[in-house]
Amino acid sequence: MSIYTAIATSSGRDAxxxxxxxxxxxxxALQKELGGDGEGTNPEQLFAAGYAACFASALRLVAGSKQIDVSDAAVTAEVGLSPNGKGGFQLDATLRVELPDGIAPEVARELVEATHQVCPYSNATRGNIPVELVIE
Structure with missing residues (x-):
């Protein structure tokens, strides 16, 4: 049973x-790269914004449980759209995680990997699209 359900409606990429x-x-709006005018946002940007926000929140949750301050952390999600070779399209994602100075590299990797197990977007995409985790 869901504790929250978001509902949104659209009739397409040019709507x-x-x-x-x-x-x-x-x-x-359809992206210029796909033949559109690019005069609006697109589903990939919306997905990237949602994934970045969700991962950043999950990072704070995971770090908080370990008493690590990541209040200055930021997550940038890059969501790519490419042909899937079967007449359709597929997504891929790269999450760039900026952590505060002073967190040891092995601790940073552990935090990001643990966050990837907790984040609902990561759980939804796991096994469906490639997701690369980059610590910056």
Whole structure:
């Protein structure tokens, strides 16, 4: 049973995406790279923003359980769209995690790997798309 359900509606890449509560209302546009005008956001940008925010929150949860301060951490998600060789498309993701100075490299790797096990987006994508974790 879900503890929260987000609901959004859209009719395509050249339309709008609107959440049921009206807090999200964005113009969508096909990317220039796909032949569109690029005059709006796109599903890949929305996915990247959601993944970055979710992973950053999960990182704070995991680090907090280990009494490690990551309040200055930032996560950048890069979401790629490419042909899948079967007439469709596929996603890939790179998560670039910036941690505060002073965290030992092995501790940083352990934190990021543990976060990847906790984050709902990571759990949803695991086995479905390649996700690269980069500590910067």
């Amino acid at each position: 709008r995406a609107v959440s049921s509560d009206g807090r999200l209302d964005v113009k969508l």
